[in-house]
Amino acid sequence: MINKLIEKIKETQAPIVVGLDPMLDYIPEQVKEKAYEEFGETLEGAAWAAWEFNKNIIDTTYDLIPAVKPQIAMYEQFGLPGLLSYQKTIDYARSKGLVIIGDVKRGDIGSTSQAYATAHIGRIKIGSNEFRAFDEDFATINPYFGTDGIKPFLDVAKEENTGMFILVKTSNKSSGEFQDRLVDGRPLYEIVGEQVSKWGEEHMGNEYSYVGAVVGATYPQMAVTLRKLMPKTYFLVPGYGAQGGTAADLKPCFNEDGLGAIVNSSRGIIAAYKNEKYAEFGEENYADASRQAVIDMINDIKSVF
Numbered sequence: 074m075i076n077k078l079i080e081k082i083k084e085t086q087a088p089i090v091v092g093l094d095p096m097l098d099y100i101p102e103q104v105k106e107k108a109y110e111e112f113g114e115t116l117e118g119a120a121w122a123a124w125e126f127n128k129n130i131i132d133t134t135y136d137l138i139p140a141v142k143p144q145i146a147m148y149e150q151f152g153l154p155g156l157l158s159y160q161k162t163i164d165y166a167r168s169k170g171l172v173i174i175g176d177v178k179r180g181d182i183g184s185t186s187q188a189y190a191t192a193h194i195g196r197i198k199i200g201s202n203e204f205r206a207f208d209e210d211f212a213t214i215n216p217y218f219g220t221d222g223i224k225p226f227l228d229v230a231k232e233e234n235t236g237m238f239i240l241v242k243t244s245n246k247s248s249g250e251f252q253d254r255l256v257d258g259r260p261l262y263e264i265v266g267e268q269v270s271k272w273g274e275e276h277m278g279n280e281y282s283y284v285g286a287v288v289g290a291t292y293p294q295m296a297v298t299l300r301k302l303m304p305k306t307y308f309l310v311p312g313y314g315a316q317g318g319t320a321a322d323l324k325p326c327f328n329e330d331g332l333g334a335i336v337n338s339s340r341g342i343i344a345a346y347k348n349e350k351y352a353e354f355g356e357e358n359y360a361d362a363s364r365q366a367v368i369d370m371i372n373d374i375k376s377v378f
Contacts, residue, residue, distance in 0.1 A: 074210040074236050075278040075285075075307060078172045079332060081139030087371045088327075090140040090174055090309070091363075092339025093130070093162055094147045095123035099344040101356040104129075120154035123147070127162045130343055131169055133360040137367050140172035142309075142337055163207060173209045174238065174309065180215030180222050187225035194226070194235035211236045213287060213309070216265055223272055227284070231276050236283035241266050242299060244289025244312030263298060270303045280332070281307045288326055290318025290336065296325040300333070308334040313370075314341035320373045331378060342366045 082088050097105070100122050108122035131141065141162075148159035163173050179189040191197050193212040196205045214226055216239050226237050242252055242262040252262040266286060273282030282305050288296050290312035300308075308326045312318035313336050326334035345351045345366035346359040354362035 074172065074234055075281050075283045078139060078210070078307070078335070079278075079280060081170075081172055082332065082335065085137060085139050086375075087138055087367070088332075088335050088374065089138050089367065089370055090142045090335050090337050091130070091134060091138055091342050091367065092176070092337050093127050093141050093143040093166075093343065094339045095126050095158075095343070096147060096340075097122070099340060099347075100126045101346070101359050103356065115154075116151045117154045120148070120151040120158040123151065123155070124158040124161050126343075127158075128165055129360040130363045131162075131166055131171070133364040134342070134367050135166070135169040135171055137364070137371070138171070140174055140335065141166045142174040142176050142339075144176040144339070160207060163209060167208075172211075174211040174213070175207060175209030176213050177209075178213045178215050178240070179226075180217055182218050182221040183225070186218075186222050187229070190226040190229035194237070195229035195233050209235070211238055211285070213238045213240065215240050216269070220268075220272075227272060227276060230283055234283070236276070236285060238285040238287050238307075238309040239265075239269050239272075241269060241286040242288050242292055242295050244291045244318065248289070248292075260295075262295065263302060266299045266302045266306075270306055273303070273306050277305070281305050285309055287311065288334075290322045290326070293322040293325050296322075300325055300328070304328065306333075310334050310336045314338050320377045323374060324377050327378075336370075336374065338366075338370055342370070 104125050105122045109118045112118035112121055143162050148155035175193050192206045193209050196203050214237050253260050269286050273284035276283040285307040288299055288308045290310050310326050342363050346354050346362035351362040
């Protein structure tokens with residue numbers, strides 16, 4: 074699947090993934106009102122509003138981007154109806170030819186880790202039938218359990234030609250409380266990065282590994298080091314825009330071939346209509362505002378290369 078992702082990035086000339094994180098505050102009133110009329114002010118109503126919101130944004134951006142990244146927590150807050158909305162979003166994005174990065178941040182060991190991997194990037198056999206549950210192309214993983222937590226994902230990914238992005242240096246302010254701690258004189262994120270590179274050697278695509286890394290745009294100097302440690306690792310880069318990361322901050326995440334990273338933007342795109350810059354679109358045309366935000370992000374990234 075890493076080969077498909079790279080092909081889509083080359084085709085669109087847009088190393089961008091749209092984070093589909095439909096918090097209720099982001100969803101325009103007319104979308105919520107329509108859903109509430111049909112399902113009431115219920116979990117079902119909220120989940121349906123999230124689905125309609127996502128669908129319209131996908132419809133206006135799919136030709137510009139290679140991938141989407143639904144964050145499962147934004148759907149789980151609506152219970153079982155939310156998970157159905159998550160599944161509908163994945164299925165619809167796939168029908169539009171998009172690569173799906175499931176932002177699930179799973180982390181456990183043994184059979185539990187294998188079950189997570191099966192649910193998100195694998196398939197399960199039931200009697201004589203096989204099924205894919207959520208059917209993402211990639212999943213995000215917390216590496217705190219070490220190899221015991223990663224190997225079950227790696228085994229499933231090898232069988233299915235799917236992939237993962239492992240947390241290495243995250244974009245949040247308190248990430249350094251653990252990730253920057255020195256271990257034998259080196260920051261922990263460097264040690265994790267080296268291990269991600271080793272895991273990646275077990276599951277290589279044509280140019281890059283199926284095992285990627287999450288590296289925040291908010292720490293560009295650290296990205297310089299990590300890029301050197303992980304030359305064949307694709308970076309999923311959060312932190313651009315709303316969290317303070319700039320286009321210039323992104324540059325160290327890429328290799329000289331212009332590949333090696335895909336940059337996430339969530340509220341900066343899906344809630345663009347709330348930004349004064351896109352106020353002319355208004356709530357009614359929120360999806361058009363999202364499309365313009367994607368175009369502006371593409372041009373912003375291109376400006377530093």
